[in-house]
Amino acid sequence: MKTRKKALLVAAESSYGVSPLISTATLMTVSELDSSPYEGDRVERTRLREQFGAQAEVNVAPFATVTATVPLAGSGAAGTAPNFGLLLRACGLAETVSVGTSVAYQPATDDHESFTVWFVEDGQLQQVPGCRGTVELSLTAKEMPTMQFTLTGLYQRPVVHAGPLAQTLTNIVDEIPVNKGNTTEFTVHGHAGCGQSLSINLGNTVGHRHLIGCENVQITDRVATGSVEVEAPDLATKNYFQALESHETVTLGAIGLTHGTTVGNIVQLAAPKTQLSTISRSDSDGIVHYALDLRLIPDVGDDELTITFK
Template structure:
């Protein structure tokens, strides 16, 4: 009887490429990620065309993939490495989504990521599935952060890469197991938030990097490119008295747009700090909601850069 492949026996190995789309011969220098979830994704995606023919009679036609590529989804804990000034294990995923990285020791050790608009790095990935693997290269993508109160926060990466057929799994012993602190729940003990100097009673905050990711397949050229970005998000907060904070004035845009700072600071189990900070955030919408019998507001967020400075927001591990 043929061996049945176990869904649970899956993991992923990643590495930043030194040359775009050029696969490494082995996993030297690659990282085995600690992940919350690996989606099945689409290991053979692509646009299709039908070979249509005129004939006497009905029926379907052959369908041809005109440019195969791979789509994968990875969810990782929203936590750092556990060491101040050391990049998180999922650093290759952030960089493959167009995030620049700056390691600094002043005034304290920290690793700072922010979006970029050129010179995006790329990723190669070994998708391991109980004895077989799909080793793909040229990967780039998008990510989103989910931070809900009394839940465990996570970052979800949606990646697109150049197609390569699955094969028998290679030896992963040359890859390094990720050093990953354990994520802590979003709550009063671990998390603080600030919207325009107001410490809102917040039940959730989300951020979507908003990359436009395009697979290109032309004569002599094949690649995955990031061609645009609009960082947006939302937050759900308890509705304050207008005298304490007038969120309606902040949201109004018919007579001028207000841009305010928004910060979410969270610690991981090793005592490290992760700070998400947008300096120019538009509160774009407001909607009353019911949360356990308490009036809350759902507020839309637009993280804006200063001109062409790519400073929509920063994600700092310190």
């Protein structure tokens, strides 16, 4: 099999773990795609005998994982969800559509949707129902913005895939590089200096449960974190040391980033209450940069991060 001949399809499930027809699935744009097709908890089947030697091992709770790096871009039309919105929903993000204007995603604690994904690899296909997962967003200057999804679902054995796929790409446009011309806003605790990077990890705890009469994948917790790298300002302009000190009081501040200038391909990230937890220095072209770790704190609940496509 050839490693570059891969595809990923996704469809929402109306009942948990019950896959719709692959013909109803949406084809994703992916730049990297991999899977662990047969994971699980293994126990040794112990037998006493007169000779030394290994014992057989049994997978008592098989499941599968799929990891996909997806370009961060819009759908091409304001108010239309990008096709990877299905993956964001699989990570426990609730979708809110404002017709003709925007589509926003925020974390949800309850009522998580489930999805089936199809991992296609040069003549083979693994259907993975009951998927839920987590995501990490990454935007770095002079690079392309990405999202890395890690999805966990129920195991099914791969089968022969005759192909080719009937689906074509819809509701997605090409991503654009992160730079001054394309990334129009980047503020960290009120300071809009020179920014190098922003990454946000949604931090879902995703667990596979395989019990008597029950098997599913659940999101059971969420601790969103991240990091930023900015050119170090002078203390009179912005004192990041004061902002991150927590031994007397905790300071929370907003982080905002807008990427894209064309309607239909504008992405906004907003984290209204972030804590700066650590700081380190680095050199970039002879200029001091600060790398700051983040913790995204909810305000009234399920609002520590908003991803909006316009």
